Amino acid sequence: MNNFSLAYEIKDKSFSREIYEEKVLVVSRDTKLVDSDIVSCIHTFKETDLIKRSDSQELLNKINARLLYLESVLEDDQDVELFSESKKTLNKFFNSIKHIKLPLIGADNAGYLVCEWRNEFSFKMVQIRFYSDSRLNVTCISDDFCKQTSGLMSKCISDFLITVK
Amino acid sequence: MKEIISDIVRYCKPSQIDGDVILCAAFELRKKDPAFNRPDDEKSLSVDDYNHYSNNHYSSIVTALKNRCLPPGRNGKFAKVDFEKVKQAVSAQESINLDINKNHDSHCEIHGMYGLDSKISVLFVENIEESVNVSDHC
Numbered sequence: 001m002n003n004f005s006l007a008y009e010i011k012d013k014s015f016s017r018e019i020y021e022e023k024v025l026v027v028s029r030d031t032k033l034v035d036s037d038i039v040s041c042i043h044t045f046k047e048t049d050l051i052k053r054s055d056s057q058e059l060l061n062k063i064n065a066r067l068l069y070l071e072s073v074l075e076d077d078q079d080v081e082l083f084s085e086s087k088k089t090l091n092k093f094f095n096s097i098k099h100i101k102l103p104l105i106g107a108d109n110a111g112y113l114v115c116e117w118r119n120e121f122s123f124k125m126v127q128i129r130f131y132s133d134s135r136l137n138v139t140c141i142s143d144d145f146c147k148q149t150s151g152l153m154s155k156c157i158s159d160f161l162i163t164v165k
Numbered sequence: 166m167k168e169i170i171s172d173i174v175r176y177c178k179p180s181q182i183d184g185d186v187i188l189c190a191a192f193e194l195r196k197k198d199p200a201f202n203r204p205d206d207e208k209s210l211s212v213d214d215y216n217h218y219s220n221n222h223y224s225s226i227v228t229a230l231k232n233r234c235l236p237p238g239r240n241g242k243f244a245k246v247d248f249e250k251v252k253q254a255v256s257a258q259e260s261i262n263l264d265i266n267k268n269h270d271s272h273c274e275i276h277g278m279y280g281l282d283s284k285i286s287v288l289f290v291e292n293i294e295e296s297v298n299v300s301d302h303c
Contacts, residue, residue, distance in 0.1 A: 078180065
């Protein structure tokens with residue numbers, strides 16, 4: 001097992017087929033991660049104190065306020081429709097997880113919503129980009145490691161957690 | 166002899182700032198979007214040379230952006246980045262060399278990020294020397 005794990009916990013403790021079908025891109029020079037590693041990580045996942053427990057409604061209120069602000073400051077070259085579709089996926093994501101630290105939230109140049117956690121989960125940066133139709137992209141970056149996963153977010157995901165072994 | 170550009174300034178949109186923190190997304194390349202007349206992915210990062218101007222650096226960059234028909238939003242920020250440090254870090258981590266070319270006036274383009282811009286964007290954020298409000302320089 002290398003120093004990365006991406007873990008999803010599904011409500012019924014079974015694993016969505018979508019997880020297995022995720023496209024995995026490995027950019028790291030030294031580390032190669034394959035699908036089976038991710039599955040192993042899922043099985044070995046345990047919630048750690050790296051995840052700050054917080055009141056989920058408070059989290060959602062803060063996120064909603066932030067989204068309202070972002071919508072009001074989009075620039076002409078950022079697509080309002082993309083933002084709107086992206087927002088649906090982001091809301092679904094944060095409504096399906098129990099506890100996660102409030103990230104930095106913004107929009108990329110196209111208008112897709114982006115969440116960033118800095119120096120959390122033992123990574124310099126963890127970024128989730130939200131697309132339409134419940135699709136997302138997760139990027140985890142440390143000094144010598146970068147991994148991106150893209151795919152569908154299962155509707156039944158109750159916990160989403162990235163941690164380090 | 167090629168001019169050495171050590172300090173660069175990137176305009177960061179209001180939606181790419183959370184509190185006072187600039188998101189890495191501000192340093193990522195645009196993906197293609199035919200709806201916005203962008204048939205191809207962006208291959209270079211557009212920045213301005215801080216030292217192109219001897220004084221009033223940021224207000225001069227505001228003017229330069231307006232002249233390029235890219236007026237910066239008043240709620241946005243300018244991030245001044247030590248480009249030499251970014252270049253060294255990218256070279257050490259990725260074994261690739263970033264290149265910067267000056268186009269017109271202070272406008273520069275950074276090449277060599279394509280395909281790695283998510284990772285390199287972190288290095289830009291780590292090497293921000295200062296960030297200032299656009300509204301203070303309009």
